[in-house]
Amino acid sequence: MPASLQHEALMLAQPVSDDPRGFSLRQSLLLAAPAVLCLLAFFVVPLSTLVEQSLTSPRLGLQNYVRALGSDLYLLILWRTIRLAAIVTVLALLLGYPVALTMSRVSGRVAGLLAICVLIPLWTAVLVRAYAWIVILQRQGLVNEALLGLGVIREPLRMLYTEGAVILATTHVLLPFMILSIFSVLRTIPPDLDRAAANLGASAFATFRHVTLPLSLPGIYSGVLMVFILALGFYITPALLGGPETLLMATLIGQQTTETLDWGLAGALSVTLLVITLLLVGLFGRVLRLEGKG
Amino acid sequence: MGGGEPRGSARSLEPLACALSETAWTFLPNRTVVMSGSEKNGPRTVMLRGGAVSVEGAKRHFGSVKALDGVSIEVAAGEFLALLGPSGSGKTTLLMTIAGFEMPDEGRIIVDGRDVTGFAPNARNLGMVFQRYALFPHMNVRDNIGFPLRMRGIAEGERRKRAEAALETVGLEGYGDRLPAQLSGGQQQRVALARAIVYEPPVLLMDEPLSALDKNLRERMRLEIKRLQKQLGITVIFVTHDQEEALVMADRIAVMDQGKLVQEGGPRALYERPANAFVAGFLGETNFIDGTMEGLEGEAGMIRLSNGARVSGRAPAGLTGRARISVRPEYIAVHTRKPEGFSMEVRLQEVIFAGASTIVLAEAGLAEPINIRVASSAALDGRLPGDPLWLTWRSDDACLFAA
Numbered sequence: 001m002p003a004s005l006q007h008e009a010l011m012l013a014q015p016v017s018d019d020p021r022g023f024s025l026r027q028s029l030l031l032a033a034p035a036v037l038c039l040l041a042f043f044v045v046p047l048s049t050l051v052e053q054s055l056t057s058p059r060l061g062l063q064n065y066v067r068a069l070g071s072d073l074y075l076l077i078l079w080r081t082i083r084l085a086a087i088v089t090v091l092a093l094l095l096g097y098p099v100a101l102t103m104s105r106v107s108g109r110v111a112g113l114l115a116i117c118v119l120i121p122l123w124t125a126v127l128v129r130a131y132a133w134i135v136i137l138q139r140q141g142l143v144n145e146a147l148l149g150l151g152v153i154r155e156p157l158r159m160l161y162t163e164g165a166v167i168l169a170t171t172h173v174l175l176p177f178m179i180l181s182i183f184s185v186l187r188t189i190p191p192d193l194d195r196a197a198a199n200l201g202a203s204a205f206a207t208f209r210h211v212t213l214p215l216s217l218p219g220i221y222s223g224v225l226m227v228f229i230l231a232l233g234f235y236i237t238p239a240l241l242g243g244p245e246t247l248l249m250a251t252l253i254g255q256q257t258t259e260t261l262d263w264g265l266a267g268a269l270s271v272t273l274l275v276i277t278l279l280l281v282g283l284f285g286r287v288l289r290l291e292g293k294g
Numbered sequence: 295m296g297g298g299e300p301r302g303s304a305r306s307l308e309p310l311a312c313a314l315s316e317t318a319w320t321f322l323p324n325r326t327v328v329m330s331g332s333e334k335n336g337p338r339t340v341m342l343r344g345g346a347v348s349v350e351g352a353k354r355h356f357g358s359v360k361a362l363d364g365v366s367i368e369v370a371a372g373e374f375l376a377l378l379g380p381s382g383s384g385k386t387t388l389l390m391t392i393a394g395f396e397m398p399d400e401g402r403i404i405v406d407g408r409d410v411t412g413f414a415p416n417a418r419n420l421g422m423v424f425q426r427y428a429l430f431p432h433m434n435v436r437d438n439i440g441f442p443l444r445m446r447g448i449a450e451g452e453r454r455k456r457a458e459a460a461l462e463t464v465g466l467e468g469y470g471d472r473l474p475a476q477l478s479g480g481q482q483q484r485v486a487l488a489r490a491i492v493y494e495p496p497v498l499l500m501d502e503p504l505s506a507l508d509k510n511l512r513e514r515m516r517l518e519i520k521r522l523q524k525q526l527g528i529t530v531i532f533v534t535h536d537q538e539e540a541l542v543m544a545d546r547i548a549v550m551d552q553g554k555l556v557q558e559g560g561p562r563a564l565y566e567r568p569a570n571a572f573v574a575g576f577l578g579e580t581n582f583i584d585g586t587m588e589g590l591e592g593e594a595g596m597i598r599l600s601n602g603a604r605v606s607g608r609a610p611a612g613l614t615g616r617a618r619i620s621v622r623p624e625y626i627a628v629h630t631r632k633p634e635g636f637s638m639e640v641r642l643q644e645v646i647f648a649g650a651s652t653i654v655l656a657e658a659g660l661a662e663p664i665n666i667r668v669a670s671s672a673a674l675d676g677r678l679p680g681d682p683l684w685l686t687w688r689s690d691d692a693c694l695f696a697a
Contacts, residue, residue, distance in 0.1 A: 195395055196428035198415040200489070201445035210441070214432050 054267025064268035074252070074269065081249040082276070084167060084238075085231035089178075091171045092227045093220065096178035100219070101212070103179070104186035122176040130240040133169045134160060137241075161243035169237045174230055178223040185219030186212070218288075225284050229277055249273050344372035344529040345406030345496025347392065352401035354387055361387040362398065363553035369546075371496075374523050374530045376544035378537060380576065384553040386501060389533045393499050394418050406496045416445075421490035421498040421528070425505060427482045429474040435461070435485050436470035442493040460488040463522070480511045487519070497529045504539065516542050537577045541565065549573050567608075571695045574620040581626075581664050584697055587617045595694045601659035603638040607692030616697040623667035625691035628654060629684040630673060637684040640664060644679065645671050656683055 023031065054064050068074050103114045121129065136142045137159040144156040159165055189212065197207040235250040242248070249269065256266035347369040354362040361384045369375045377385040390396040392403055394415035402411045410418050429438050439460050440453035448456070454470075461467055464484040474482055483503060490498055503519075504512045520543045523530050534540050540547045541561045548558040549572075557569040568574035571582065585599040587609070595609025597619050607619050629637065640656035643663050652671040655663040664685065677683070 190426065190428065192424050192426060192428035193430060195393075195415070196422070196424055196430075197441070198395075199393060199418075199420065199422045200442035201416050201419070201493070202441075203416055206445060210444075211430055215430075 050267045050270055052267075053263050054265075054271050057264035057267070064264040065272070067265055068268040068272055077247055077249060077252050078272070078276075080246070081232060081273075084163070084170070084246075084248065085228050085234075087167055088170045088174060088231045089224055089228045091167065092175050092178040093224060095171070096175050096223065097182055097216075097220075100179045100182035100186055103183050104189070118176050118179050121172065126173055126236050127240075129173060130169060130237050133165065133172070133237075133241055137165055160241065161246070163242070163246045165241040166238045166246050166248075169241050170231055170234055173234075173237055174227045177226050177230065181223030181226060182216060182219040185216050185222075189215050221284065221288050225281065228280065232273065232277055343496060344527050346371045346404075347406075347497055347529060347531065348404045349388065349392065350402045350404070352388065352391055352398040352403070354384075354391060354396060354398050360384075360553040362391065362401075364401075365550075365553070365555050366401075367548055367555060367558065369497075369529060369531060371529055372527050374520065374532065374543060374545045376540035376547045377531065377533045377550060378535070378540040378547050378577070379550035379556075380535060382552075383550040385533045385535075385550045387553075388550070389499055389501055389531060392497075392531065393420060393422055419493075419495050421493070421495035423483075423486045423490050423498070423500045423503040425502045427474075427486040427503075427506075429482055429485055429489070431474055433473075434470065435466070435472050435474070435477070438474065438485060439470075439489045439492050442489065446493060456492055457488075460492040461485075463491070464488045479507050480515065483507065483515060487522070491526060491528065495528070497531065498523070500530060500532045502533055502535070504534075505536070512539075519543065541577070547577075549576065551576075566691075568620070568693060571618060571620060574693060574695070578622060579665065579667075580620045580622050581662075582618055582620055583660055583664075584616070584618050587614045587694070590614070594689050597694060599638075599658075599660065603658070605636065605638055605687075605692070606689040607694045608690055609694035610696075613694055613696060618695050618697040619692055620695065621687055621692040623653070623665045624651075625687050626664070626666045627686050628656075628666055628668060628673065629686065630677065632684050633686055635686070637686045640683050640685055642674070642677050642679055642681045642683050645674055645677075647671070656685065658685075 055062070057064070099114070099118065103111060103118070106114065134141075138144070139156045139158070139160070141160070143159065144153075147153045148156065193211055193215075194207055197211045198204075202210065233250050234248070235254060238246060238248045239251045239254070242251070250273075253266050253269050253273070256262045256269065349365055349367050352362045352365045353360070363384070365384070365388055367375075377388060379385045387396055391398050392405070394410070394413055394417075398411065402409055404410070405418065405420065430441065433441065436454065436457045439457040443453045443456060458467070458470060461469060464487050466481060466484050466488070469477070469481065469485075474485065477485065483506075486503070500519075504515055507515060516539060519530075532540075532543060544561060546558060547561055547564050549556045549564065551572055557564060557573050559567075564573060565578055568577060574580050575582065583599055583605075585597040587595060588598050588604060589596040590609055590611075590613060593608050594606055595613055595617070596604055596606050597617055598604050599619075605619060607621070609617070632639070638658060640658040643655040643657045646653040646655070651667050651669055654666040654668060654671065654674065656666060658664050666685070674683075
């Protein structure tokens with residue numbers, strides 16, 4: 001399309017903004033440069049090295065990928081990682097949506113209180129939260145003590161170092177991302193739409209199903225995508241709260257780089273995880289576009 | 295939903311749409327529209343029954359603010375009532391209370407003979423057009439209009455038919471597949487209207503529905519909504535802060551101020567016989583001049599203004615002492631020679647051409663110049679600022695209030 005190219009060339013030649021106080025394109029590029037350089041130095045270069053190592057260490061070839069994808073154990077860990085990420089995502093959605101909905105409906109002091117409840121965990125270090133869960137879930141932890149004290153159980157339950165603990169703690173860490181994604185969309189829905197639906201005869205549930213839910217889908221998509229991707233690569237929480245039977249991809253890759261020093265395998269596993277993540281992102285983008293058209 | 299009335303194809307809007315286009319039709323007293331003309335099966339009737347609304351002693355306060363301070367009003371079936379008032383007067387709160395979005399602290403709301411005070415909004419079966427239309431942005435026009443029908447369990451095929459008929463009623467045939475964002479403001483307004491009448495509610499509530507439109511479109515929509523209301527026979531309660539809108543559209547106007555109903559009546563009655571200075575000032579333009587009462591004879595009162603002039607107007611019984619006279623600009627006659635009888639001598643200040651009429655500002659030694667509207671300023675041709683003029687008005691056209 002030469003016409004549109006010409007148009008773009010014109011756009012590039014002119015200051016991007018008509019606002020006299022706005023930045024020209026050159027100034028904008030200059031302002032973006034530090035971030036771009038950082039990305040290049042600390043992300044693109046290491047990533048290239050990783051890919052290179054996965055293909056060349058200890059010698060040129062695909063042997064690292066054959067090992068990574070040919071091993072039942074590694075495939076099991078990969079599957080477990082995806083499964084856990086999916087469970088965490090669904091839980092975060094189910095727990096987060098009502099919170100986001102409430103946040104979008106209340107105002108004043110209650111809204112502020114809710115926002116603080118959501119944000120404070122987000123501002124707390126992941127490590128701190130993991131240790132907090134250890135305190136709560138361990139054999140002599142708060143939960144076991146309470147249940148023993150109440151006489152509900154006779155023997156302490158094994159909760160720490162289980163899949164359940166990993167799911168619980170990961171959901172806890174990632175929940176704010178889901179809530180904030182959905183909230184940011186819900187707050188843009190005019191309150192008049194709810195009133196209109198009610199006036200037209202819709203029950204509270206029908207209003208939610210036919211109006212609120214469809215209009216909040218973009219927030220659900222972005223929240224689900226963000227939580228799922230973050231959960232796929234989650235490291236500290238599963239490493240601290242999980243046991244051998246809950247070994248996940250990130251922990252596995254960590255072991256290769258720090259314990260067995262098998263950089264080639266670590267690279268192959270990383271690239272596999274990255275490709276799967278990108279595939280899922282692409283798939284989501286497709287669904288989103290289709291949804292947008294429909 | 296809670297409507298309690300059988301709904302069926304007989305109540306479809308489809309024949310109505312034809313009626314609105316060309317077919318001859320008449321109203322019967324019970325608001326049955328009888329059609330004659332191109333119908334194959336002979337005349338068909340569509341029951342369109344407007345419902346009466348009555349608000350009894352509604353009170354509602356937010357903190358220390360009394361949004362509704364004991365409002366009672368009756369709206370007859372098929373009547374077009376405008377709730378007029380400045381912002382914060384309680385008119386929107388009253389509408390929201392009728393719609394069920396606000397619960398009154400005291401008082402009752404009766405719609406169509408049913409006490410709906412405790413009813414949820416979705417159980418009231420009232421039509422409503424919101425200020426910003428509140429169309430569902432993710433649904434096309436057809437689904438928007440079909441929404442209330444869907445909520446009433448009406449099947450898809452019937453929904454389509456009735457939505458299309460409602461679109462025809464508002465003059466938007468063939469727009470069913472568009473999304474609200476693809477429509478202009480005026481078109482969105484019509485869709486909102488179609489959606490509010492497609493389920494044939496007895497009462498239609500409108501919350502400043504024209505305020506988002508530009509002036510020309512607003513003036514056209516006024517007449518169109520008015521025409522549609524008469525044709526459908528539906529009861530309309532219309533909130534507005536625009537006095538001209540209220541005058542043009544309403545059968546009856548209820549003026550509200552500070553949570554209270556100040557005066558209600560026909561547009562002319564309110565314009566010509568305002569009950570107090572607030573109504574006189576809010577409804578239309580007027581000149582307020584302060585003075586002291588000099589005499590009262592029946593309805594006619596005489597007031598001495600601060601410039602010494604003695605003028606007359608209609609006064610409430612027993613008015614004495616400090617008072618204020620209100621004279622509308624178009625009720626004042628301008629003379630270039632001193633007429634017989636009472637007149638007020640002034641000096642010409644400025645003549646401003648305003649299209650359909652001309653504004654004459656006259657200096658009378660008062661706090662503000664007197665504002666006069668004349669159809670033509672031909673009589674003032676050649677007069678210069680400072681030249682003397684004499685003003686007169688019929689005593690009946692001016693109103694005296696306690697100051």
